[in-house]
Amino acid sequence: MTEGTMEENYRAIIEAIGENPEREGLLRTPHRAAKAMEFLTRGYEQDVNEIVNGAVFESSNDEMVIVRDIELYSLCEHHLLPFIGKAHVAYLPAGKVIGLSKIPRIVDMFARRLQIQENLTQQIGACIQSVTGANGVGVVIEAQHLCAMMRGVQKQNSTMVTSMMLGRFREDHRTREEFLSLVRRG
Numbered sequence: 001m002t003e004g005t006m007e008e009n010y011r012a013i014i015e016a017i018g019e020n021p022e023r024e025g026l027l028r029t030p031h032r033a034a035k036a037m038e039f040l041t042r043g044y045e046q047d048v049n050e051i052v053n054g055a056v057f058e059s060s061n062d063e064m065v066i067v068r069d070i071e072l073y074s075l076c077e078h079h080l081l082p083f084i085g086k087a088h089v090a091y092l093p094a095g096k097v098i099g100l101s102k103i104p105r106i107v108d109m110f111a112r113r114l115q116i117q118e119n120l121t122q123q124i125g126a127c128i129q130s131v132t133g134a135n136g137v138g139v140v141i142e143a144q145h146l147c148a149m150m151r152g153v154q155k156q157n158s159t160m161v162t163s164m165m166l167g168r169f170r171e172d173h174r175t176r177e178e179f180l181s182l183v184r185r186g
Helices: 003-016 029-040 048-052 102-111 117-132 173-184
Strands: 056-058 065-076 082-092 096-098 136-145 160-167
Touching (some): 048 117, 065 136, 065 173, 082 102, 082 117
Antiparallel strands (some): 056 096, 082 136
């Protein structure tokens, strides 16, 4: 969909709720909303190979690598309302490590799509596994969903937590517990 079409659709939404898109405060709102939506869904235009850009390096490290508290912002595919939270991603290297900045970039790539948190968690885990060939991957996401806060149940303090464990994180309860205890610190 082109930006012009999105602008027209936002204008129609403004009219449908009974507002005047010609009112001073709303004159450029369809344009701004279209640009914002384009930015918030840019994950569809991204490719993991471009994001990683060859930043997978040989390493003898076989101990857990964790990137904690990665901010994430996504849009709920059911209501187009934001959910906001943080991701914790860990992997057990199997001869290779990934550049530190690449993990948050992978989180952003998937978060910048219309999503549900459960799928987002799985997509991040599967991608890290695929890119690194790790002996295991763990992902935990904690997020607050505006669809549950602003409408529907209207619960302001609820947080959804999802996890995905692959390889040794799934098979070995000690590895899983080490990851979860390190995530809880903070």
